[in-house]
Amino acid sequence: xxxxxxxxxxxxxxxxxxxxxxxxxxxxxxxxxxxxxxxxxxxxxxxxxxxxxxxxxxxxxxxxxxxxxxxxxxxxxxxxxxxxxxxxxxxxxxxxxxxxxxxxxxxxxxxxxxxxxxxxxxxxxxxxxxxxxxxxxxxxxxxxxxxxxxxxxxxxxxxxxxxxxxxxxxxxxxxxxxxxxxxxxxxxxxxxxxxxxxxxxxxxxxxxxxxxxxxxxxxxxxxxxxxxxxxxxxxxxxxxxxxxxxxxxxxxxxxxxxxxxxxxxxxxxxxxxxxxxxxxxxxxxxxxxxxxxxxxxxxxxxx
Amino acid sequence: xxxxxxxxxxxxxxxxxxxxxxxxxxxxxxxxxxxxxxxxxxxxxxxxxxxxxxxxxxxxxxxxxxxxxxxxxxxxxxxxxxxxxxxxxxxxxxxxxxxxxxxxxxxxxxxxxxxxxxxxxxxxxxxxxxxxxxxxxxxxxxxxxxxxxxxxxxxxxxxxxxxxxxxxxxxxxxxxxxxxxxxxxxxxxxxxxxxxxxxxxxxxxxxxxxxxxxxxxxxxxxxxxxxxxxxxxxxxxxxxxxxxxxxxxxxxxxxxxxxxxxxxxxxxxxxxxxxxxxxxxxxxxxxxxxxxxxxxxxxxxxx
Numbered sequence: 270x271x272x273x274x275x276x277x278x279x280x281x282x283x284x285x286x287x288x289x290x291x292x293x294x295x296x297x298x299x300x301x302x303x304x305x306x307x308x309x310x311x312x313x314x315x316x317x318x319x320x321x322x323x324x325x326x327x328x329x330x331x332x333x334x335x336x337x338x339x340x341x342x343x344x345x346x347x348x349x350x351x352x353x354x355x356x357x358x359x360x361x362x363x364x365x366x367x368x369x370x371x372x373x374x375x376x377x378x379x380x381x382x383x384x385x386x387x388x389x390x391x392x393x394x395x396x397x398x399x400x401x402x403x404x405x406x407x408x409x410x411x412x413x414x415x416x417x418x419x420x421x422x423x424x425x426x427x428x429x430x431x432x433x434x435x436x437x438x439x440x441x442x443x444x445x446x447x448x449x450x451x452x453x454x455x456x457x458x459x460x461x462x463x464x465x466x467x468x469x470x471x472x473x474x475x476x477x478x479x480x481x482x483x484x485x486x487x488x489x490x491x492x493x494x495x496x497x498x499x500x501x502x503x504x505x506x507x508x509x510x511x512x513x514x515x516x517x518x519x520x521x522x523x524x525x526x527x528x529x530x531x532x533x534x535x536x537x538x539x540x541x542x543x544x545x546x547x548x549x550x551x552x553x554x555x556x557x558x559x560x561x562x563x564x565x566x567x568x569x570x571x572x
Numbered sequence: 573x574x575x576x577x578x579x580x581x582x583x584x585x586x587x588x589x590x591x592x593x594x595x596x597x598x599x600x601x602x603x604x605x606x607x608x609x610x611x612x613x614x615x616x617x618x619x620x621x622x623x624x625x626x627x628x629x630x631x632x633x634x635x636x637x638x639x640x641x642x643x644x645x646x647x648x649x650x651x652x653x654x655x656x657x658x659x660x661x662x663x664x665x666x667x668x669x670x671x672x673x674x675x676x677x678x679x680x681x682x683x684x685x686x687x688x689x690x691x692x693x694x695x696x697x698x699x700x701x702x703x704x705x706x707x708x709x710x711x712x713x714x715x716x717x718x719x720x721x722x723x724x725x726x727x728x729x730x731x732x733x734x735x736x737x738x739x740x741x742x743x744x745x746x747x748x749x750x751x752x753x754x755x756x757x758x759x760x761x762x763x764x765x766x767x768x769x770x771x772x773x774x775x776x777x778x779x780x781x782x783x784x785x786x787x788x789x790x791x792x793x794x795x796x797x798x799x800x801x802x803x804x805x806x807x808x809x810x811x812x813x814x815x816x817x818x819x820x821x822x823x824x825x826x827x828x829x830x831x832x833x834x835x836x837x838x839x840x841x842x843x844x845x846x847x848x849x850x851x852x853x854x855x856x857x858x859x860x861x862x863x864x865x866x867x868x869x870x871x872x873x874x875x
Contacts, residue, residue: 290642325639326632326650333635336628339593343654347629350653351646353677354758361735362769371739374656374675432664436674439746445739455657466665 271312271441272561273489275480276300277496278318278452280554281352288325297355303495303554305363307561312441314487315356316480319348319452323473327394341393341423342455342469349374349451356448369445376432377454377474381461383426389413391473392420424472428454428479434486441487453479481537485545491561492541494534495554500567501531517572518542538569546571574615574744575864576792578783579603580799581621581755583857584655591628600658606798606857608666610864615744617790618659619783622651622755626776630697644696644726645758645772652677652754659751672748679735680757680777684764686729692716694776695723727775731757731782737789744790756782784840788848794864795844797837798857803870804834820875821845841872849874 281296282288307313323344330338339347353372361370389411396418397404405412405421413422431437431454440447453474460466477494484492500512503524513521518539526532531551538549552566559565584599585591610616626647633641642650656675664673692714699721700707708715708724716725734740734757743750756777763769780797787795803815806827816824821842829835834854841852855869862868 288639290640290646325636328638329629329632329636332637333628333632335631336591337593339654343593343657346653346657347650348653350649350651350656350677351642353653354646354649354679357677358679358760358770358772366768369736369738371674371736372677374653374660374677376657376661433672433674435672436743436746436748439742439748440739443739443742445742457661465669467661469661 270490272491273314273484274493274495276317278320282321297359301359303557306558308446314447316450317352318476322348331395341471345452345455352451353448371440371445372448373433375450375454376457377428378430379426379456379458381458385424385426389422389424391423391425393423394421396420428474428482438487450479450483475533477533477537481541492549493560494551499553501551513567515568518569542569542571573793575794576617576787577796577798579620581623585624600662604662606860609861611749617750619753620655621779625651634698644774648755648758655754656751674743674748675751676736678753678757679760680731681733682729682759682761684761688727688729692725692727694726694728696726697724699723731777731785741790753782753786778836780836780840784844795852796863797854802856804854816870818871821872845872845874
């Protein structure tokens with residue numbers, strides 16, 4: 270089987286944990302141990318979140334005052350380098366030495382007319398005690414209140430195209446484990462003034478949507494979103510909470526899930542199942558072997 | 573022809589220039605314009621230096637005091653992400669949209685018994701006003717004097733193996749422009765205690781040596797080291813200075829070049845020509861088309 274797995278950002282760096290390189294690596298080792306049996310038996314493409322990591326790089330870039338802080342597309346590319354390296358090394362350590370690996374930088378096209386650009390929603394970078402209007406004006410940032418602080422927000426447009434989808438597929442056909450589309454891909458768009466010129470964008474693309482597109486591009490048999498919860502629940506947080514084991518995309522789409530929680534994962538799973546007719550699953554990384562076998566997680570099928 | 577080009581670190585960020593993202597991008601654009609005609613006509617693998625960039629990330633990582641600074645292997649992986657992204661985007665903007673690109677993270681094995689580990693020589697990271705003995709002891713660093721300041725030094729071991737050489741070759745065979753081995757690769761070694769376990773190393777691998785190994789691995793017809801000087805000179809800095817246009821590896825090896833200037837490039841060119849019987853060249857990035865044609869630079873052949 271050809272399996273595409275999106276690793277949740279929190280699988281690699283949990284909220285509240287110190288963001289050191291050692292902590293990241295320990296979490297990558299845990300993820301690698303869960304993934305190794307799947308990687309040994311199936312064709313595997315791995316994507317991963319980068320929320321906490323891009324936040325850290327933004328803070329570091331901001332802390333060094335001699336050079337202007339770097340834009341989000343460049344910081345995103347840096348996190349693809351850092352996280353891809355750790356995953357490639359740690360997963361490689363658990364597999365036969367002959368197994369080929371490739372971690373590819375991934376650029377993703379977004380639409381400059383995406384409505385997300387009118388309504389930035391993703392918090393990034395340092396928190397400010399005050400509204401920081403001057404900073405916002407100076408840098409052209411949008412700033413919103415985040416709890417008791419103020420923070421920069423950026424748009425989260427939909428992914429339109431993954432530029433490297435052919436190399437990813439060629440490598441899969443050779444049995445390579447491919448790590449790509451980290452953080453939802455590096456956000457880029459065609460310049461409105463200079464035709465055919467691709468430029469970076471200060472935005473964050475949802476990793477689960479992006480990986481759904483990737484799974485379609487590489488004609489995956491199965492698309493798994495691996496997180497720290499064992500599946501999708503109805504009536505979550507109430508005494509009636511119950512996990513969905515198997516569901517059609519039509520029925521799943523009839524329920525409401527919060528944008529901040531399972532919403533994007535559910536939408537990405539339904540889109541993949543509807544368009545391809547193949548299975549999408551949402552579940553715990555620790556259960557991934559059973560999810561591949563269809564025996565754990567929430568499994569979404571066309572219908 | 574299959575051409576491997578090592579781009580000098582100074583081609584992307586010159587000494588004394590502000591290290592902003594915009595300055596880096598402008599330099600990448602200049603490099604891309606020089607490379608585009610070659611990329612359009614030949615199979616192309618590009619590697620690049622990362623000295624100034626890894627220095628910047630070390631300073632940023634050091635400036636943010638909430639989280640312990642990241643080790644050099646991880647910072648190197650970050651620079652592969654950042655620089656690979658900029659090159660892929662800017663070179664892509666000059667070529668037909670169908671041209672496939674792949675920027676691969678590259679891990680390189682070094683030998684834990686390499687004599688370089690006994691004699692660290694590469695300066696990295698911030699400068700310190702004092703000997704910083706406490707810092708050195710605390711972090712296990714070697715510190716040496718660099719002009720009037722003190723600075724961390726790390727070893728520069730030889731590259732033994734490029735782990736991703738098969739994916740690089742497979743992508744080339746499909747006509748993909750491959751960007752890889754940035755900064756000489758991410759330095760790694762097998763753990764002396766845990767067998768078959770690859771770990772990161774605090775070291776810097778010479779980019780020109782590493783790319784020579786890469787050029788051998790992918791069976792390149794031509795290996796070019798593109799820098800800001802138009803070739804190798806005999807009696808450089810004297811009134812007798814004269815550029816070498818064409819030379820055998822045996823004759824070139826009979827001359828002495830300083831370790832800090834042309835030494836590593838000359839050694840890498842000679843090694844490639846000797847082992848493969850194919851041409852290596854050292855010259856200016858601006859002349860790269862003429863170098864490919866054998867009409868510029870210093871051309872080294874077996875003999």
